[in-house]
Amino acid sequence: MSAASSDSAEIATASKRPFDPYLADPSPPSKLQRFSQSDISPADADSGGEAGAESEAMAGARLSRTQRYLVAVEYDGTRFSGSQQQPNQRTVVGVLKEAFHKFIGQPVSIFCSSRTDAGVHALSNVCHVDVERISKRKPGEVVFATS
Numbered sequence: 001m002s003a004a005s006s007d008s009a010e011i012a013t014a015s016k017r018p019f020d021p022y023l024a025d026p027s028p029p030s031k032l033q034r035f036s037q038s039d040i041s042p043a044d045a046d047s048g049g050e051a052g053a054e055s056e057a058m059a060g061a062r063l064s065r066t067q068r069y070l071v072a073v074e075y076d077g078t079r080f081s082g083s084q085q086q087p088n089q090r091t092v093v094g095v096l097k098e099a100f101h102k103f104i105g106q107p108v109s110i111f112c113s114s115r116t117d118a119g120v121h122a123l124s125n126v127c128h129v130d131v132e133r134i135s136k137r138k139p140g141e142v143v144f145a146t147s
Contacts, residue, residue, distance in 0.1 A: 056071050069129045082116055112126070
């Protein structure tokens with residue numbers, strides 16, 4: 001048996017094996033590389049100088065106070081000028097920002113996964129909202145709301 005036919009036979013045998021979900025890696029594949037403070041070497045931290053370390057500390061403090069929420073919205077786009085915020089136009093993101101500002105009492109950042117043109121409806125447009133943490137809940141705690 002040649003090497004090529006032996007490889008194809010091995011692949012065919014491997015594909016016939018039943019899939020065992022307990023042996024598979026339970027974490028979803030990630031396209032973004034994740035870093036922790038322990039991954040940064042002291043040489044890397046010192047390379048930015050005092051200003052670099054100060055800005056890293058400020059960024060870390062800002063990130064720790066920000067909470068990100070997933071929001072799925074459904075709308076009739078007839079009276080909207082699209083979903084992306086535009087000056088002097090009624091848009092989906094603009095209306096969402098106003099609603100969150102009234103509800104929370106502070107400005108928020110909203111980023112939608114897709115855009116719609118003027119007059120286009122959406123059954124499920126997924127957005128994330130970044131809000132300064134005002135709750136006493138723990139950062140990892142998830143709150144669900146369904147309609």
